[in-house]
Amino acid sequence: QQQVKQSPQSLIVQKGGISIINCAYENTAFDYFPWYQQFPGKGPALLIAIRPDVSEKKEGRFTISFNKSAKQFSLHIMDSQPGDSATYFCAASIDSFGNEKLTFGTGTRLTIIP
Amino acid sequence: DAGVTQSPTHLIKTRGQQVTLRCSPISGHKSVSWYQQVLGQGPQFIFQYYEKEERGRGNFPDRFSARQFPNYSSELNVNALLLGDSALYLCASSLEQASYNEQFFGPGTRLTVL
Numbered sequence: 001q002q003q004v005k006q007s008p009q010s011l012i013v014q015k016g017g018i019s020i021i022n023c024a025y026e027n028t029a030f031d032y033f034p035w036y037q038q039f040p041g042k043g044p045a046l047l048i049a050i051r052p053d054v055s056e057k058k059e060g061r062f063t064i065s066f067n068k069s070a071k072q073f074s075l076h077i078m079d080s081q082p083g084d085s086a087t088y089f090c091a092a093s094i095d096s097f098g099n100e101k102l103t104f105g106t107g108t109r110l111t112i113i114p
Numbered sequence: 115d116a117g118v119t120q121s122p123t124h125l126i127k128t129r130g131q132q133v134t135l136r137c138s139p140i141s142g143h144k145s146v147s148w149y150q151q152v153l154g155q156g157p158q159f160i161f162q163y164y165e166k167e168e169r170g171r172g173n174f175p176d177r178f179s180a181r182q183f184p185n186y187s188s189e190l191n192v193n194a195l196l197l198g199d200s201a202l203y204l205c206a207s208s209l210e211q212a213s214y215n216e217q218f219f220g221p222g223t224r225l226t227v228l
Binding site: 004006032036041042043044045046049051089091095100101102103104105106107 | 218
């Protein structure tokens with residue numbers, strides 16, 4: 001049962017453009033929503049995360065937009081650079097369970113072209 | 115400081131064999147989680163250990179087991195290997211047990227079952 005759905009599967013954006021990746025979740029108990037970046041041959045690395053008490057969080061060129069009523073959240077990468085080319089995963093977890101189980105989306109392969 | 119380390123990097127086994135994967139967390143980190151990442155998919159949660167006790171278990175068969183040692187390192191064991199166990203196995207560590215604590219992933223162990 002896939003609890004976090006991610007789209008698109010792949011994305012090509014020109015350098016300087018905005019990259020947008022979307023995720024939707026089913027379990028309303030989720031209360032922590034991180035985004036991970038993964039380069040080939042490496043493990044995922046935390047990029048930015050949000051809790052449901054805010055609708056937006058920005059860190060540098062990366063912004064998470066969160067819509068609790070629609071059960072959707074998205075990652076926006078402004079001024080996309082070739083170095084941003086990687087696979088991006090959204091994830092969700094329930095902190096009240098007292099464990100760190102992350103439920104990941106299926107990933108988006110982002111390619112930034114010159 | 116060294117990040118999360120995993121060994122071996124790559125492993126080839128045949129069906130029915132057993133395998134042990136090892137993980138050393140970042141110094142000072144007490145929580146270790148294991149994930150399975152099948153090619154083209156997001157990581158799937160297998161186990162979480164905190165202070166040498168199992169604190170979470172994903173939807174994996176009993177062929178999968180793990181343990182955490184007094185120095186907080188961890189081993190993941192998989193018995194009676196199946197072709198479908200071929201995947202990248204990721205270990206993640208964090209300071210304490212809470213989903214909003216950043217989990218730092220290692221580079222993974224690539225397991226191929228023939």
